Amino acid sequence: MVVPELRAWRAARPRVVRVARSVGPRLVRAAAAVKPPLVRAAEVVKPPLVRATEAVKPLVKRPSTVQFTTGAATLGLVVAATVVTAAGPWDSTGQRTAERDWAASRERAGGADHGSVSGTSGKEPAPAPSAVSVLAGLGGSVDSVGSVPSPTEKALSGVLGPLLDDPALGTDRAGVVVDMATGKRLYGKGADDPLTPASTTKIATAVAALTAAGPEHRIATRAVLEPGTEEVVLVGGGDPTLTARKDADGNASLRDLADDTARALKSRETGKTGKTGKTDKGGKGGKGGKAAEVTLSYDTSLYAGSAVHPIGAGNTNLAPVTALMADEGRLDDSSSGPADRSDDPAADAAEKFADLLHERGIRTTVPGTSKASARAKTLATVKSPPLSALVERMLTSSDNDIAEALARQTALAAGEPASFKGGGAATHEQLKKLGLPLKGAKFADGSGLDRADKLTADLLTALLAEAADQDRPELRPVLTGLPVAGFTGTLSKRYEGRPGTGLVRAKTGTLTGVHTLAGTVVDTDGRLLAFAFLTESDPPTDATTTQQGLDTLASTLATCGCD
Known part of the structure; x- marks a missing residue:
């Protein structure tokens, strides 16, 4: 006997399949x-x-x-x-x-301009009501949601309009919601008004860098030897994640560079004398093959213009922007968030490199500035994680140092000077090639710390829709790097007790008097939506109230079928 498939099962089957695909790997790990x-x-x-x-x-x-x-x-x-x-x-x-405990221990560090906000709870974030919706929405098949109803403009206006009109959000407000499957704008208020975007600028920085340099691009730091001399030059390539710490945690290691450089120098000296040179584990000096003293220099000429951001020197949110630095010039053991920074990260990195060479049996002079010639021979090279990983880290933790580095990588790929101005021009040109709505847009930096930056809610949602395009898989890190509400990055301490927990993925933006939120959400019907909400006010509004208002807007999208 053939039992006919129930109508209810036919309707529910696509969601059940998505749930099964999402849960399957977890069951395997649980069984193991x-x-x-x-x-x-x-x-x-x-x-x-x-x-x-x-x-x-x-x-x-x-x-x-x-x-x-x-x-x-x-x-x-x-x-x-x-x-x-x-x-x-x-x-x-x-x-x-x-x-x-695992969920609560995930990255909590706020972004550089997203420190803890007064009035928020320090308790562990509540478990997400459903992580499956987030995974299904970002799984790569936007067309799979085409069979479910899309929210109507009238319904969205009815629920979002009153929330966005709340005076507590500030004097200038804008909001846009877009259906990711069709690209259709479902809601818009002040959609084309250029406002200060704060750190949501990083979404534009990410898209531009990924399209200009490519997701597999890695940033190299080199040690080279000038021909006919004993001068070793440490050449900065603009890698903000280069680390001098013992645990490199997947980043390019200054210690590894010292290992390989010392080994190459000793091998060269051995070739001159004909003696057998030996090195112990890690490249440190052993018997024989002792290298003579070398002149150590460092080269930061890859970058142009001022290294100091317009916000001024001595800011805990950003180190001086230079082509050579270790651990983002941090003076503590932190890896994200505000921290005291070195006034000269390049000189500090070179001095650390000298110390590491000394430990490996290579004597050096006190490092000084220089520029490596085109004839210099490469002794050793270390490379950053791929740009895709840097983009994700930048967006999750709102890392300003990575953002400025990525803007300069875009400039270098486009043939522009690697400066604040060159990075902004290259970003604008790259987004123009993608056909994105750039009316009124201005890119003064890559991080969003500069109040001269101007973006529209329409552009932010267009960037997110572009990242979800199946024909542009190289942009997927823009979506996967977005913080998850209540769990990761700059949203780890927000959304407590709100329905958007675990369902909203969004980039935050915060400056005095400026609060923004742009990202993706899957509504109750399973439809993937992109949204951008921007507020600006002088005098500034209460930060806690305004951020909670933006969180409410995004949570409303998560719980509203609105069809």
């Missing part, structure tokens, strides 16, 4: 995690079960149906209890403690 405890539990339970079997064997030659069912149920309970215990511990709400 509980397997060892289950094996141990089985070993413990096996002897008593054997003894119990031997004891009842004489009494029951053939178990009845009731006996068989009872035994199977009991064994099932034992196994279930073992699994629950192994996967625990569990708290009083029924949530696995380890899972809760």
Whole structure:
């Protein structure tokens, strides 16, 4: 007999498939995690079960149906209890403690201009009501949501209009909502009004860099030797993630560069003397092959113009922008957020490199500035993670140092000077090639710290829609790098108790009197939407109230089918 497929199942099947695809990998990881405890539990339970079997064997030659069912149920309970215990511990709400702690421990560091806001709770973020919607929306198949209804302009105006008209948001407000499947604007208020975007500028910086230089591009830092001399030049390539720390955490390592440079210098010296040079693990000096003293210089000529951002020197949000720096010029062990910075990151990086060479048996002079010639021979090179990874890190943590570096990479790819002005011109030109709406747009920097930056809500949503285009997979890091509400980056401490938790992915922007939010959300019908909300006010509004107002706007999209 053929049972006809129920209408309700036909309607629900696409969502069930998406859920299954999202949950499947997690089940595999969960099974792998509980397997060892289950094996141990089985070993413990096996002897008593054997003894119990031997004891009842004489009494029951053939178990009845009731006996068989009872035994199977009991064994099932034992196994279930073992699994629950192994996967625990569990708290009083029924949530696995380890899972809760993992979610709460995800990156909490605010972006450079997104420090903690007064009035927000320091408690652990609540579990997302559904992470599946976020994953389904960003899974790469925008067309898959084409069969579900799109919100209507009238319905969205009815729910968003009153919220955006709230005077608490400030004197100037703008908002746009776009259907990512069709590119159609579903809601617009002040859509074409250029406003100060703050750190949502980084979305434009990301799109421009990925299209100009490519997602696989890596930024190189080199040590070169000038021919006919004993001068070693440390050449900065503009990698803001270069690190001198022992744990490079996937970044280019100044220590690795020193290892390889020392090894190359000793090999060169050995070739001159004919002696056998040996190096121990890590490239440090061993017996033989001792190199003579070298003149150490450093080259930052790749960048042009002033290294000081218009916000001024000594700002904890950004180091002087130079082609050579280690650990973003931070004077502490932080990796994101505001921190005291070096006044001369390039000189500090060169001095650290000299120290590392000394540890490896290479004597150097005090480093000074120079410019490597075209004839210089490369001794060693280290490269940054791919641009796609830098984009994600920049967006998640709102990293201003990476943003300014990416703007200069765009300038270099476009043949413009690697400066604030050149980066802005190259970004504008790159977005123009993509056919994006640039009326009124101005790019004064790559980070959004400069109040001279001007973007429209229409442009921000167009950038997000471009990143979701199936024909532009190279732009996908723009979406995957967006912070997740209540969990990651600059949204980790926002959205507590709000329905947008785990469903909204958005880039934040905050300057005095300026608050912005732009990103993506999947509504209750499964439709992927892009949104941008910008507010600006003089005198400034209350920061907490304004940010909560923007969060409410995005959460409303998450809970509104609005068809």
